[in-house]
Amino acid sequence: MDDKDRLILYILEENSHVPIEELATMVELPAHDVEDRVRALEAAGVIRKYCAVIDWEKAGDGAVTSIIALKVSPERNYGYDKIAERIARFREVKTLRLVSGRYDFIVVVTGRTMQEVARFVSEHIAPMEQITETATQFVMKTYKENGTPYDERIAGERLPYSF
DSSP, rough: OOOOHHHHHHHHOOOOTTHHHHHHHHHHOOOOHHHHHHHHHHHTSSSSOOOOOOTTTTOOOOOEEEEEHHHHHHBBBBBHHHHHHHHHHHHEEEEEEOOSSSSSSEEEEEEESSSHHHHHIIIIIIISTEEEEEEEEEEOOEETTTEEEEEEHHHHHOOOOOO
């Protein structure tokens, strides 16, 4: 991976719908070279998925999001991997990260109501024998998601990418 690949990644992370021709102009390469690079990055698993950032509240289908911190007893011979695989299988789990600090995992969970999220945590997450402690926080308002500001007053001008 070189600086051109990294620049392509930064641009696609900001807007995955940039046409190849425009992307090629931005990175100063021929369009067919950029297309080959993007395909290679996808095949290597560097580009994992393209997705939209949706403001569900504006779409009229608001969901409740919570951030759950988990303290876990790692399994012998597997560490945190087995419990992470088990937690990641739930459709409610949007993000799962192993972190440093007081807690071991940070889990982002969504549901239709606070009660639904609370029930999910109490019925599915907390009873797992490797989980020794949970701390659930509900998201009150989102100002920025995956690099996208939700409030136009915050959006402002983006700085250009450079190396």
